[in-house]
Amino acid sequence: MINIYCDINHSKWRHSRESGNPEKYRGKILAFILLLTSYFLLPIYTYASDSDKVIRAIEVEGLHRIDKKELIELIDLRVGRIFDEDELAIGIKRAFRKGIFYDIQAVSGPYDGGTKLKYVVKEIPLIKKIVMDGNKKVSVRDIKKVIPYKEGDDFREEYLNKAKTDLLNHYGRKGFPSAEVTISAEQTDKPAEVHLNIQINEGPPLIINTVDIAADLRWYFKVSEGDIFDKDAVDLQIKNLKEYLKSENYFNPVAGPYEFRDGVLVVPVNKGQRLEMSFIGNYAVSAKDLKKEVPFFEDGEVTDEAVQEALDRMKSVYLGEGYYYAQVAAGKRTEDEVIKLDFIIFEGKKVFLKKIEFEGTSISSEAVKSIIPLTGGKPYNDNLLAASRDSVLRFYNALGYIKTDIKEIEKDFQEDGSQLLLKFIIAEGPQTKIEGIQFEGNRDIGSSEIENALQLKKGSPYNLVDIGDARYRIISLYNSKGYMDARVEVESRVEEDKAFITFKVTENRPSVIGKIIISGNRQTKAKIIEREFTVTEGDTYNYEDILTTKQRLYKLGIFNEVSVSVLETEKTEDGKLVRDMLVSLKEGNPGSVEISLGYGDYERFRSSLGINYNNLGGYHRQVGLKGDFSAVKERYTFSFKEPWLFNQRDLLFTALLIKEKTRSVNLDTRDVLYKIDRTGMLLGIEKVIKKEWRATLNYEYSFVDTKDVEPGVILSREDSGTIGIGSATPSLFYDTRDDPFDPTRGSLHGIVVKFASKALLSETEFIKGTVQSSWFFPVIKRVVFAFSLRGGAAYSYDTIQELPLVERFFLGGRTTVRGYSNDTLGPKGADDSPTGGNIFALGNLEFRIALGKGFGLVTFMDAGNVWQLLQDVRMKLKYTSGAGLRYKTPIGPISLDYGHKMNRDRGETSGELHFSFGHAF
Amino acid sequence: MRSKKKQSIGQRAKGKDNFLRRVFFLTLYALCTLHFALCSDSHADVLDRIVAIVNKEVVLQSEYQKALNTARKSDVNISEARVLDEMINRILLLEQAKRLRPGNSSNKAADDDALVKEYIEKRIKSSIHVPIEEIEAFYTNNTERFSGKEFLEVKDEIEDILVVGKLRLKLLEHIKELRDNAYIRVRLSAGPDLP
Known part of the structure; x- marks a missing residue:
């Protein structure tokens, strides 16, 4: 450029000197050229300077599967920052971890005095649908199993050849050797989505015209003339044939390899030798059970070694049954193609372990006995003696007796050898105790903090298992503070009966979370996943937090698999390693x-x-x-x-549309007392406040049509006909139960208030409240004491004090007062039909006893009643007592209860039987 | 003469004007071309891109270019494909090495190299056994190479030679196995779009 400038000046100078033309004219041209040069050169100069590296804008092209913002966040080059190619490389690699890109290309160009970055991405398309055509004899399901593609998965074109080869091989095995397959991907009308088209020309199948196999085996080879030559089917039949021959005592049958030529399937079979076994002298163990111990059919041969192995195994079976003196011998002979094996057994007396004694021990014999597999009073199993010896030694070692030795195990047979007294003679040696614990190499975490986490104290027995656990706790402590590379080595020094432990810590640098990369979410939006995270960028790595995040993601019920991995270090900030976190998900069927x-x-x-x-x-x-x-x-x-209503955690919004037809019937006669048809909607929010508190607010509007009402049940004009009820129901619950279906401890308390008002578009007006308090206590092992108090009252603002039938309280039945049938307690109408009422009180008391194997027993007492109005409350409570059976299922127990009326009225039955799901409360 | 001279000066001046005009338009054209070349989006620089995918790892163009430049310093004829192949092989070996030694948090190339070396030593080299007969046969067939030295003097040297040869073969075999079971996608230039 400088040359051009000089040349122009030179010409101008010469021109002005030689031509004598007005300077003004040339000056204008020169000025214009200079101006133009400046204009064009300015950006070039600027681009070559540092300021051009400032990122002024970022664009994204070709992105459809995720939000543009997510990609920019992952690459992590921000507008306003200076472009750095190393950061770009790290960013591209990070974004690739999303698992949805074939390519991420970054291009740049000058823009607004700096640089504009553009990310041009090529996404891996998803397979929307696999479309098959031409497959007649092989099912769609089979083909889908064979090919490496699935609907909803990524379409990777590199697998196309493999898919084709696999499918052709499958067709070859199924008897279609000349099948032709074409597989292609077709872009749908959506970007990054394809249909996989599989065109199949099966061609003519190979047909079996003749099956050439030994005549006596033809029946057991279930392949027929006229069948397609399906290699999988033939292989299966050969396998079945071998099994059959083995069941006939041919211990090494050979079937195949088969040949198929010109429609003829030739299956050579060599049955091999037959094995005949006989057992003599076995009374306590059946021949069938002893046969299970022979290895000949797995080995395919009857060698002397295999016979010895069979003898050892059989003897072991006898020892296990208490036949300490049992002896087993075998005689082998061969006649033609038959090997004959005769097992001769001497069972001897059955020995019972009368007593186990320990000599030389300062520890309680009962404590030592409880940890060995041998048990007194039962048949003596000599197979367990070595394991018992090891258990004793391990037990002593765990208590710090590192020099303990079992000198001898004496066997004293008594009463003609049928009773055994077993005596372990032990040399305990001194108990080694931990005298000193030291830490080395810990700088960022103080020794006192490590000591608190250790659960190992001076004076504790020296035990390698406890020390190993303590080492693990130190590592966990470091991990919880982000020291993911912390290493701990243990050095022990034992002097006589004192041990000195040194934990040598190599802390390494702590790690903080870099970017969080989410992969595998094909349908679920990233923000739905992110809101469940308990960790964020810049946090110190903590396994517990990561575990909580995993649990929360699983709890969504969207993912079959959730795994969190910490990626390699990309950079260091403030002495801490910054590591990206990869959350890999696998979505389940929604x-x-x-x-x-x-x-x-x-x-x-x-x-x-x-x-x-x-x-x-x-x-x-x-x-x-x-x-x-x-x-x-x-x-x-x-x-x-x-x-997440309004993006608020644990704020659940529910909308329901309900159409319901209910009939209230007399349990004995099945007569209909009334029918209620309800069409309604409910809008509700529920908020979990802390862990145990839960508040709800519902608005409900229902059209209730009450019909076919027994005259005696009618209390108000709204008890028959259609009425619109609009109500708001706030409620509050406190729940500490360990299991909502089958609680064994904790309590549940709740208050629910329902307001129906004209302001809520209701045709009737009332207020109705219910309270509940239920408690569960484990009394002793397997026994839970449970009691509950429930009550409710309602007040109508209408001219008639009684609430509409659908809103009145009823008691009686499997969840209330079990001596009475469903909804039959309380005031009665003219025809003795229960009318329900505005007030109720209910108390229940239960002992729940677990019997084992899922069964349980319940004894209970219920008390309660319903009163029409407040002034009627003087009416006495109704008491029932009874018992029931429970059987546990995942959704609560199946219940069968009988309730007996304790203060029944004349004409009432003595009690009621109830069969249902769940506890009464 | 004067008029002729004047005319000639006038013609020369006119010629100079034409020259200036040509210079002006040429300059304008050159500047326009340069400006659009540098400023236009349609000729934006490719800063980086993915040239190969190897299972869950990638090779970036920047990495590949760096490796190519380094390789060509020692062998100017080395092909682009070979350099990329070597990078892919290294990724596959490193992946295996990390699987056997999880918890290695560093991403330093030197540490990775050490890890790959350790993997080859432990996983491949350790399984190589050279029978004494093979060492003896090598000694017999290459007596001139050992210039009259006794067998026992050169036994270790021969063993090392044979181990290196076997290691190379085993490594190639192992890499082939790894490549057969890996997902590898290579696009040295931006390839055609997917269907």
């Missing part, structure tokens, strides 16, 4: 179908069918449609749930 069947005494057979989808739009929103059916209820529910 859809589910739920079917249940059951039986209850009141509902009779009941069933439910539900279809749920729990990851709507990738936002973990849940929708479901469920139908519940029984003799007394038909209910359809459509539900929608948003677990």
Whole structure:
């Protein structure tokens, strides 16, 4: 450029001198050229300077599977920062870990006095659908098993040849050697998504015209003339044939290799020698059980070594049964193609272990006995003697007796040898105790903090297992503070009965979390995953936090697999290693179908069918449609749930549409007391406050049509006909139960208040509250004491004090007062039908006894009653007592209870039997 | 003469004007070309990209270029494909080495090299056994090479020679096995788009 400038000046100078043209004209041109030069050169100069490296803008091209922001975050080059090629390389590698890119290209160009970066990505497409055509004899399912592609998976073109080869091989095995396969990917109308098209021309199959096999075995070879020559089927038949021959005592049959030519399948079979075994003298152990101990059929030969092995195993079986004196011998002879083996057994007396004694021990004999596998009073199993000896030594070592020796184990046979007194003669030696614990190499964590975590104290018995655990605790302590590379070595010095332990710590540098890379989320949005994280960029690595994050992700119910790995160090900041964290996920099927069947005494057979989808739009929103059916209820529910309303943790929003038909029946006569048809909707929010507290607020509007009401049940004008009830229901629960289905400890307390008002579009107005307090205490092992108090009161603002039938309280039945049938307690109408009431009180008391193997026994006492109005409360409580059986299932126990009325009225039955699911409370 | 001279000066001046005009337009053209070459997005520089995917690792163009430059310092004829192949092989071996020695947190190339070396030593070299007969045969067939030295004097040297030969073969075999079971995608230049 300088040359051009000089040349122009030179020409101008010459021109002005020689031509004498006005300077003004040439000056204008020169000025214009200079201006132009400056204009064009300025950006060039700027680009060559440092300031051009400032990133002014970042663009992304070709990205469809994730948000642009996520990619920019992962590459981590920010607008305003100076471009660094090493950081770019790290960023591209990091973004690649997402597992969705074939290529990430970074290009740059000058922009606004700096640089504009553009990331041009090539994504790995997803397989939307696998479309097959032409397969007639091989099923779609089989083909899908063979090829390395699945619907919903990444489409990697590199596997196309493998897929084709695998499929052709499969067709070859299935009898279609001339099959032709074409596999191609076709872009759908969405970017980064393909359909995989598989075109198959199966060609003519190979047909078996003749099966050439020994005539006596033809029956057992289930391949017929006319079948397609399917190698898998032929292999299976050959395997079955061998099994059959072995069952016929041919210990080494040879079948195959088969040949197939011109429609003829030739299967050569050599049965080999036959083995005949006989057992003489066995009374305590059957011949069938002894045959299981011979290795000839696995080995395929009857060698002397194999016979000896069989004898040893048989003797071991006898020793296990207490036949200490048992002897087993074998005689072998060969006749033609038959090997004959005669096992001669002398069982001898059965020996019982009368007593186990320990000599030379200062520790309680009972304590030592409890840790050995031999048990007094039972048949003596000599096979367990060595294991018992090892157990004793390990026990002593654990207590610091590192020099303990078992001098001898004396066997004293008594009462004609049928009783054994076993005596362990022990030389305990001194007990070694830890005299000193030291730490070396710890700089960032103080010795006192390590000592607190150690759970190993001066004066404790010297025990390598405890010391190993202590070492692990120190490593865990360091790991919890981000020292992921911390190493701990243990040095022990034993002087007489004193041990000195030194834990040598190599701390290495702590690690902090760099970028968090999420991979494997094909449908679920990144932010849905990120909001479950308990760690963030810059946090110190802590395994417990990572574990919590994993648990939270599993709890979503979206992922089948969640793994967290810490990637290699990329950089160091403030002396700490910055390491990216890779969260690898595998999504499960978000859809589910739920079917249940059951039986209850009141509902009779009941069933439910539900279809749920729990990851709507990738936002973990849940929708479901469920139908519940029984003799007394038909209910359809459509539900929608948003677990993070307003992006707030643990704020659940629920919307329900309900259509329900209920019949209240007399349990004995099955007469219908009334019918209620309800169509309603419910909008609710639920907030978990801390761990145990839960608050809900629901708004519900229902059209309730009460019909076919027994005249005696009618208390108010709203007890028949259609009424619209709009209500708001706030509630608060405190729940510390260990298991909501089958609690053994903790308590549940709750208060629920329901307001129905014209302001809420209700045609009736009332307030109704219920309270509950249930407690569960483990009394002794396997016995839980449970009691519950429940109560409720309602007040109507309408002209009639009674609430509409659908809102009134009823008691009686399997979850309330079990001596009475469903909803039959309390005030009665003119025809003695239960009317329900505005007030109720209920108390239950239970002892729940676990019997083992899932069975349980319950004894209970219930007390309660319903009163029409507050002034009627003077009416006495009804008491019932009874017992029941439980059988545990994953959704709570199956229950069978009998409740006996303790203060029954004239004409009432003595009690009621209830069969249902779940506890009463 | 004067008028002729004047005319000639005038013609020369006109010629100079044309020259200046040509210079002006040429300069303008050159500057425009340079400007658009440097400033236009359509000719943006490729800073980096993925040239190979090896299971869960990648080779970037910057890494590959660096390796190529280094390799060509010692062998100017070395092919691009060979350099990339060696990088892929190293990634595969390193992956195996890390699988056997988890917890290595460093990403320093020197540490990785040490890890690969250790892996080859322990996993491959340790399984190589050279029978004494083979050493003897080598000695017999190469007597001139050992210039009349006794067998026992050169036994260790021969063993080392044979081990190196066997190691090379075993390593090639091992790498082939690793490559057969690996997902490898190479795009030295930006390839065609996917269907």
